[in-house]
Amino acid sequence: MQRNDPLLDLGDPSPALGDANRDGCDRTTGSYPNLVAARLAAAPPAGRSVKLTDVSCGGAVINEIASARQTPISPVEAPEDGWxxxxxxxxRAGLNADTDVVTIGVGGNSMPFGKMLSACLISGVGQPDEATPCRDAYEGGGPFLDPESIYDKYDRVTREYAGMVRAVQTKAPDARIITVGYPTIFPEDATSCDRQDTTELAASIQGLGTVSLTHGDIAWMHGVNAHLNAIIEAITELSGGEYVDTAASSVGHDACQARDVKWVEGVCGTAGSYWPTEVALGPITLECADGNRATLVHPNAAGHTNAATHVEAAVRTALASSTQ
Structure with a gap:
């Protein structure tokens, strides 16, 4: 008898793809969970069918996985009074003892990368390429837009992520937990990044014109992203789950690459025509021109395809081991 194995996806769906059918959470048919589900349906694990339940929600922070309600923040066709x-x-996923596999992709919004990006853009005004004003601020007490040091961020995210994984395990004690790390968003060597190109790591801000991260801060943010991945990987291994690395395979496909090479869009980039051309991040508003959309360093279709390849392999391994 063929079994229908529950595959549940939790986290932030990284909505740079764009999708007109939105409910405020920006789940997209081209995101890696749905690509994985389609591949498993086309070539099912031996004798098994898999049902995907995708409850990921754009902008989700770690605590909204298991302990806090979330207010969706999609700017696309949002109700006047908000979502x-x-x-x-x-x-919402209905985790229980019958759940076989849970995939989790979350953490960046808890840093939060969006606020850090804004702070680093502002910090870079008038600074030379090699300067690290954003790093200096975060290694102090945090910049005025985000007054939390990077060390406090790491400590807090570690606690939150560990607690979230424990909560998922409590609800689905027999499930194999697969966590998904972040791709290479920022290059380690930023010298080729164009500080005037908003499709990379620069932005047009109302009242300020074009601003950008310095090359020094881009390299530092590469390290921050790597540290977040290390936190996720360490907690996953301690909990007995499996960590999926998408950073190594995406080296050379960061936000500073050419449009047909990058797997992560820049501050502005390619998305559906209904996606906004400007977005407010705290006290600043980022504007995108020339048909670009406010993609805010999220993975594009190629990035999701890459992630799907690695997550699919992990899911197949997890389902195979659960039959032994």
Whole structure:
């Protein structure tokens, strides 16, 4: 008898793809969970069918996986009074003892990378390429737009992520947990990044014109992204789960690469025509021109395809081991 194995996806769907059918959470048919589900349906693991339940929600922070309600933030066709709150992803997914596999992709919004990006853009005004004003601020007490040091961020995210994984394990004690790390968003060597190109790591800000991260801060943010991945990997291994590395395979496909090479869009980039051309991040508003959209360093279709390849392999391994 063929079994229908529950595959549940939690986290932030990274909505740079763009999708007109939105409910405020920006789940997209081209995201890696749906690509994985389609591949498993086309070539099922031996004798098994897999049902995907995708409850990921754009902008989700770690605590909204298992302990806090979330207010969706999609700017696309949003109601005048905003999107209604949604329950925790664990609750909406219906995790239970029959759940076989849970994939989790979350953490960047808890840093939060969006606020850090804004702070680093502002910090770079008038600074030479090699300067590290954003790093200096975060290694102090944090910049004025985000007054939390990078060390406090790492400590907090570690606690939150560990607690979230424990909560998922409590709800789905027999499930194989697969966590997904972040791709290479920022290059380690930033000298080729164009500080005037908003499709890379520069931005047009109302009242300020074009601003950008310095090359020194881009390299530092590469390290921050790597440290976040290391936190996720360490907690996953301690919990007995499996960590999926998408950073190594995406080296050379960061936001500073050419449009047909990058797997992560820049501050502005390619997305659906209904995606906004400007977005407010705290007290600043980023503007995109020339048909570009406010993609805010999210993976594009090629990035999701790459992630799907690695996540699919992990899911197949997990399902195979659960039959032994």
């Amino acid at each position: 209604p709150d949604v329950a925790t992803q664990v609750e």
